[in-house]
Amino acid sequence: MNPTPTLERLRFNMIEQQIRPWDVLDLEILDLLAAIRREDYVPPAHRALAFFDMELPLGDGSVPGQVMLSPKVEARMLQDLHVQKHESVLEIGTGSGFMAALLAHRAAQVLSLEIDPALAARAAETLRQNGVANVEVRNADGAVPLPSGPSFDVIVLSGSVARIPQNLLGSLKVGGRLAAIVGEEPMMRAHFVTRSSESKWDTIQPWDTVAPRLLNFPEPSRFSF
Known part of the structure; x- marks a missing residue:
């Protein structure tokens, strides 16, 4: 009988099997993923699935789309943002707190x-x-719009x-970057927007994925004929 994996x-x-094949090759990112205990951030009911290639439900199920994103998506976003030690970060959607x-x-x-007070308290x-x-x-x-200004x-x-x-x-x-998953199911793309000057933003869309919606952001109008 095979022993239970540690x-x-x-x-x-x-x-090695999920994150590297998704072109996450930055050794500092890989070392960080090895050091941070992902299982500590997973709800107890789903802890056995902490390292699986899947989204994990958060909350009590009353609000749709509250999930912990899959490990490879979190890792690739982190790598492609090139966050530096002196920088300040805003995250929308704390979820489990792992990201x-x-x-x-x-x-x-x-x-x-x-937005969910119970999730916010648990993540903190x-x-x-x-x-x-x-x-x-x-x-x-x-x-909700933030106070104006960079x-x-x-x-x-x-x-x-x-x-x-x-x-x-x-x-x-200026020089700052925004990462978001944009689009409609079944096809969405990761967008990385860099503010290259006071009035110019440059966007790349390097990879595809799908993720649940963040709450309360505008949706496109749907016309019926």
Whole structure:
């Protein structure tokens, strides 16, 4: 009979069989994924699935789309954002807090907004228990416009939207980057927007994926004939 895989073996397999094949090759990112205990951020009911290539449900099921994104999507977004140690980060959609923990180890400070108060409280406590001190989890609606002016080096939307929120682009500093999964099922693309000057933003769309919607962001009008 085969022995039950250890957590470290499952973590190793996640990195080598899911994340590397998705072109996540930055050794610092891979080392971080090996060090951060993903299982600590997974709801107890789903902890056995912590290292599987799938989204994991969060909350009590009353709000649709509350999930922990798959490991490869979180890893690829983190790699492609090139977060630096001096930078400030805004995350929309704290969820479990795992992406905030990854960002925190790459950045100076992370502000993470979560619309569900129970999820926000749980994520804040999990981050505290894991010694992540440079993340502020705030119970807030990320779709509500922020105070005007460039405030962040990096903005991450941990979920999908129909289109890039224009107000968030104005919250980027020059040189800042925004990552979002944009589009409609069954085809969405990761968008990375860089503010190259006060009035210019450059966008690349390097890979496809699908993710649940973030709440309250505008949806396109649907016409019936």
